[in-house]
Amino acid sequence: MAKSEEPVIIKKYANRRLYNTGTSTYVTLEDLAGMVKAGEDFVVYDAKTNEDITRSVLTQIIFEQENKEGGQNLLPINFLRQLIRFYGDSMQMLVPRYLEVSLDSLTKEQSKFREQISQAFGMGGFGAMEDQVRRNMEMFERTFAMFAPFARQGGQSGQAGGETPSETKPGSGGGDDINELKRQMEEMQKRLDRLGDKE
Secondary structure (H helix, E strand, O other): OOOOOOOOOEEEOOOEEEEEOOOEEOOOOOHHHHHOOOOOOEEEEOOOOOEEEEEHHHHHHHHHHHOOOOOOOOOOHHHHHHHHHOOOOOOHHHHHHHHHHHHHHHHHHHHHHHHHHHHHHHHHHHHHHHHHHHHHHHHHHHHHHHHHHHHHHHHHHHOOOOOOOOHHOOOOOOOOHHHHHHHHHOOOOOHHHHHHHOO
């Protein structure tokens, strides 16, 4: 019982082969993707340095899944661009937690979402399902846009002949920006809570 609670240890060798120490077999990224889907926890260590490289291996799995022929892409291009913009930005430290909370909320709601899809197939067909998906995506995009207010203001200033938007004029003070960010995050959490309550 205690054994199942511990994450499986995967070792990555110099030849890029991955070794599952739990089953004493070599595995592929596809095998690791299957483990994630089955809810099996694992950590990946570099066999030579013993460095934890789990993050980079999980990123590789996502890359492989996104590039599969005939596969389904989960990461929209605009989302990827927005994500790249956050690297090195002052908001960078908040992004991982925000994404974690958003995906956790989506995971909790997925059974309800599956029910909606099955009802859409049963009663309204594809049109009803597409309408529901469109509404969900619009909500997600609005939420993500709320999370990036300063990036949006920066983009608008470039279109307005270089004028500084009133929200970001010099002298407005960094404290005001932080308070505004806190207010927006609280509002975003309330909206997510309300969406969960509606179901």
